[in-house]
Every structure is written in structure tokens, then in C-alpha cells.
Amino acid sequence: MPGVxxxxxxxxxxxxxxxxxxxxxxxxxxxxxxxxxTVILLRHGHVVLEAExxxxxxxxxxxxxxxxxxxxxxxxxxxxxxxxxxxxDKVVSFFGPEDLPETISDxxxxxxxxxxxxxxxxxxxxxxxxxxxxxxxxxxxxGFEVQHExxxxxxxxxxxxYMLSAILQRVSxxxxxxxxxxxxxxxxxxxxxxxxxxxxxxxxxGWGLSLSTESxxxxxxxxxxxxVWEGSQLVPAEWIEAATTKQVSNDNQTNTDSRLGYGFQYWxxxxxxxxxxxxxxxxILGIPDHDAVVIVTSAASNMQAELDLIWDHLLPALxxxxxxxxxxxxxxxxxxxxGPAAQGGDGQTYTFGKNPGFLESVxxxxxxxxxxxxxxxxxxxxxxxxxxxxxxxxxxxxTSYGDGDALVATIRWLEGPHSAxxxxxxxxxxxxxxxxxxxxxxxxxxxxxxx
Numbered sequence: 001m002p003g004v005x006x007x008x009x010x011x012x013x014x015x016x017x018x019x020x021x022x023x024x025x026x027x028x029x030x031x032x033x034x035x036x037x038t039v040i041l042l043r044h045g046h047v048v049l050e051a052e053x054x055x056x057x058x059x060x061x062x063x064x065x066x067x068x069x070x071x072x073x074x075x076x077x078x079x080x081x082x083x084x085x086x087x088x089d090k091v092v093s094f095f096g097p098e099d100l101p102e103t104i105s106d107x108x109x110x111x112x113x114x115x116x117x118x119x120x121x122x123x124x125x126x127x128x129x130x131x132x133x134x135x136x137x138x139x140x141x142x143g144f145e146v147q148h149e150x151x152x153x154x155x156x157x158x159x160x161x162y163m164l165s166a167i168l169q170r171v172s173x174x175x176x177x178x179x180x181x182x183x184x185x186x187x188x189x190x191x192x193x194x195x196x197x198x199x200x201x202x203x204x205x206g207w208g209l210s211l212s213t214e215s216x217x218x219x220x221x222x223x224x225x226x227x228v229w230e231g232s233q234l235v236p237a238e239w240i241e242a243a244t245t246k247q248v249s250n251d252n253q254t255n256t257d258s259r260l261g262y263g264f265q266y267w268x269x270x271x272x273x274x275x276x277x278x279x280x281x282x283x284i285l286g287i288p289d290h291d292a293v294v295i296v297t298s299a300a301s302n303m304q305a306e307l308d309l310i311w312d313h314l315l316p317a318l319x320x321x322x323x324x325x326x327x328x329x330x331x332x333x334x335x336x337x338x339g340p341a342a343q344g345g346d347g348q349t350y351t352f353g354k355n356p357g358f359l360e361s362v363x364x365x366x367x368x369x370x371x372x373x374x375x376x377x378x379x380x381x382x383x384x385x386x387x388x389x390x391x392x393x394x395x396x397x398x399t400s401y402g403d404g405d406a407l408v409a410t411i412r413w414l415e416g417p418h419s420a421x422x423x424x425x426x427x428x429x430x431x432x433x434x435x436x437x438x439x440x441x442x443x444x445x446x447x448x449x450x451x
Contacts, residue, residue: 006189007217010046021317022049023328028313030329034281034300035438037334037417038062038213041314042221042293050213054333055386055397056414061192061210062297063416065278068195068209069161070243071184071219073117073265075176076164077239078183084171087114092142094167099139107146113167115150116160117264118248122148127159128206135199138166154250154262158206161265162198165205176203187234188222190215207278210415213295219276220284220293239264244274244286255304269307271315280417280439281306290318299417299439337410337421339401341368341383350431350450356442357420357435362450364407364424364431370400372409372422381409 012019022041026049029036037056041049052058079085085094091111092104101108107122115121124147134140141159165176172179177195185193192215196208211219222228223244227235246261246268253259258277261268267277269285276284281300285307286293294314300306316323345364352359361373370381377392381400389396395414400407405425412419423434431450438444 007042007047007214007221008045009050010043010048012043012048015043015046015048016320017043017048017317018323020325021323024323024326025049025313025317026051026328026332027326028309030332032305032309034298034302034306034309035334035417036281036296036298036300038295038297040213040217040293040295042217042224042295043318044291045221045225047217051332052213054331055388055395055412056297056334057395058213060395061194061212061415062216062282064209064211064216064282065207065280066158067216067276067278067282067284068205068207069158069265070276070284071180071209072161072164072168072176072205073243074184074219074235074239075168075180076113076117076264077235077243079168079171079179080239081236085113085167087112087117089113091116091163091167094170095138095142099136099142101143105146107149108142111146111150113164116164116167119154119157119160119250119262120151120248121155121157121160122146122150122152123155123157123159124148125155126157128157128162131159131162132198137162137198137200137202151248154248154252161206162202162204166202169202175201176205184234187229187232188215188218190218213297216284216295216297217293220286220295223274223284224286224288224291224293244268257304257307270311277303279441282417285310287315287318290315292318297417299419301439334412336386336397336399337401337408338385338399339383339403339408342370342400342402342407343368344402344405344426345370345407346426348426350426352433352448352450355435355448356440356444356446357422357437359420359422359433359435359448362409362422362424362431362433364426368400368402368407370407370409370424372398372411379411381407381411386412 012022038052131140194210195203226237227240243264244266250262251259257269266274281298349363351361363371379389381398386397398411400409407424410421419438421436433448435446
């Protein structure tokens, strides 16, 4: 069994796998159009593959996006086991008049914890965007029209997971993060967990959790072991079983691996798999038929392509089939774009209005260096490869080069999937900037002119 401080390591051969097949899988990841950043493969509870594409690191915390939902579901399972609630409790029963609408519709009255867990609340669309426009997110959620009887169509709804976090906080007196610290994270040896919160002091639940890749692997292995860790039943086995099996139909989804059923905040997939799944390709993939777990952090524009790569290149190895021999690259890295130092800077600071890249200002100096400000953090950009910034608490690398009359500045925020490239030109006392984001919920390309 894995220890609390770190997972045991093993050679692939000792766990019934071909090392050459694992190398070929890594080579396929490296050659993919999808950008992989870290990966861990567990087989029979042992790490048989761990890889990081520099400048990313396995040990760094990583924004998990909706992988957070599956961890929230584990917390609800613990609370159910402790007798704090049942999944058939009605959502409105946890909240008082200050949060409830004056008139409670029949559909809202019928909504239960089970419906929150299975994304079958009866809403016709995700509530999170409208909900987050109000400081009182709980009141906002409960005030929305519930168009269908709960249990009806599956509609992916991050607002529903936020409500699970709110309910847990009501019944336990602790935030979701605090509730999990002694009950899950500490027994697993997870010490770096952070979780963002709403203006009303409730952890987001559906997003906002940050963990290292190895900590993600521990959670994946815990699920594969039916909630057992080092001989102790941390999470009830029946809860893990319910969470990772099909509870509702979601065949209204488009991706092949996202329309085979939804559990309690877990997706079902092909080959009898389940996964915790986060935007831009963060996931914990359980493959029980082969006693394996795959953990990936990435910046993927096509998450189905990412899963297809696993089915095409890793699954045959798990099945013991021969695979083509492809050498693993000697160095795994995401290289910095390079070129000469940018010429033409005037040392002036140019400011910009609200934009998808969160860029506030640019100063381009005559020596070719530049300073770009995002919120309270100002980062220095120079030519010659990645430069780790010393601004802010998050790991960030930057680089720049000159392209004709343009300064091309690239930044990577290493504790998440995001990077951005800004091509800047100065003319007639103003700066024009063409921005490109690798992945984003907003437009990935935009043009700005300084104020």
C-alpha cells in the first residue's frame, strides 16, 4: 500500500508492463498537438511513470479546475458517513429565510443533495456565471428558476457543486478545505492543498482546488482502492462505488468519453473507466480493469484527443499487447521561443483596459527588455530562454524576442495550464498589442491599443 509521505516507485516490468511501451507512450504525448505538462501512471499502487515537461514540475501545486468537483464529492461522502446529512435531504432544508426566495417553487422544493451530486438539478443551463455576479451566491442560486423537475436532463452545473460546498459548511461548521484537512488530506500526506472561496467565504467546490500531481495520484489511488489507505477505510467503499458508477444518463454530451454516464461528480468513460475531469485537460483517470490510474496536467484544447491518445498508446500496453517501439525523448521540455533582443523600446509605460489576458501595462526599454504588469505582479521579460520571475507567489517564467519592429513577450503561469503571448508595437505615441492565449474560457486572440 502507498505510504503517507509518497507513493512507492517501481519499474514498469515489476508491475507487468513493458518499459519500451511506456517510453512509446511518453513519446506520443510529447509529439501530440495537445500540450502535456506532467503525468503520473500508477500500476498496482506503484508509480511506474512520472514525467514533467520543463519548466513545469510534478511537485508544484496545479490548478485543477473541475477535478475539484470529485474531491468535493468525497467530502460529501464523508459527511454522509458521519450522519451530518443524507443525499435525499432537500436543498432548501439547509438554508434560512435570508437565503430562500419568498416563493419556493415545486421544482426547487424537490431538489435534493442527490440532484446536486448528479448535475440533474432541473436547471436548463449552468448557473455559475449568473450566480457569481452576486455577492450572495447561495441566495442567487436558490433564486433561479428551476425549469424542469429535478432528476430530469443532465446539465453540467458548477453552481450545483458550489451548493454542495455551502451545505457541507452549514452542517459541519467548517469550510470544505478545513473539513478535508484532517479527514482526507492529512492521512494521504497532502500538505499543499489550497481552495479558492466566494465573497461569502465558501470554498468554490466545483473549481479552485490546487494540488501537486502526486497528490492527485494519491486521490486517484484511494478511489481505485475503494477508499482504503494503508489499511484504514478513509472513505466508505459504497460511496466510492456510487460516485464512480453511472447514476444518471448524460448522452446529451458530444465527446465520446463524456456521454457514457455521470456519477457523483465523476464521469464515466470507455473501457470501464471513470475520471475526475478539469478544464484544459486536468484529470485523474481510474482504469480498474487494469489496476491503473493515470494523472495528467496539461493545456489541452481538445480533451477528447487527449483521452484518445491514452486509449491508442497506453491501453494496449496495459493489455499486454505489443506496441511499436518509439524512443522516449531524452529531454522533455516546452522550449522558450527565441530570437534577438527586441529593438525600438522607448522606456514609456503603456496601459490597457480590461482584456482577456489580464494585462494592465507594458514598458519596453531601449535595451530590449520589457516589464509587463498583471494585477499586482510586474514581470521582467528578456531574450535568451525562460526566465523565472521573482514577482508574486506563483511560479512564472517569461521570455521575449524581437520580430522586426515588434516585441514578442511570452509568459507561462506554471501552477496552471495558462500561457500568453503578446506582440507589441509602438507608433505615434501609442502601443498596439496582439494577444494570444493558449487556452481560455474567453477569446484566445485579441488586439489592444493603449489608453
